[in-house]
Amino acid sequence: MPPRQAPSAPRAGGAAKLQALQQAVLILGFVRPGSLVRRYMPCGNPACRCMGRPPRLHGPYHQWTYKVAGRTKTMRLSEEQARLCQDWLRNHKQLKRLVRQMEQLSLRETDRILGAISRR
Numbered sequence: 108m109p110p111r112q113a114p115s116a117p118r119a120g121g122a123a124k125l126q127a128l129q130q131a132v133l134i135l136g137f138v139r140p141g142s143l144v145r146r147y148m149p150c151g152n153p154a155c156r157c158m159g160r161p162p163r164l165h166g167p168y169h170q171w172t173y174k175v176a177g178r179t180k181t182m183r184l185s186e187e188q189a190r191l192c193q194d195w196l197r198n199h200k201q202l203k204r205l206v207r208q209m210e211q212l213s214l215r216e217t218d219r220i221l222g223a224i225s226r227r
């Protein structure tokens with residue numbers, strides 16, 4: 108017969124869930140903050156198709172933007188660079204999601220553990 112769990116031991120489900128979240132972080136790869144925007148623009152030449160009716164704008168142009176300390180950083184990217192960035196940006200979003208889930212899970216579990224121990 109397996110030994111009974113002490114009241115302060117984490118629920119089996121909680122520990123397993125935490126481990127699954129940790130594993131998911133390990134396999135993420137590069138995590139790049141910020142976001143990608145894709146835009147079409149006129150060049151300003153009045154004779155160009157982008158100034159016609161209807162206008163046929165140039166692009167798409169890819170731009171990565173990132174806000175750091177209240178300032179927005181931007182970088183122009185090629186199609187290929189944008190594709191790479193997309194994966195890293197997705198990883199970053201996923202990392203943030205995983206961290207949030209870890210926090211929520213840990214809050215629940217540590218509340219339970221603290222609640223099971225009498226105050227001295």
Ligand SMILES: [Zn+2]
Binds near residue numbers: 155
């Ligand atoms: Zn043009």
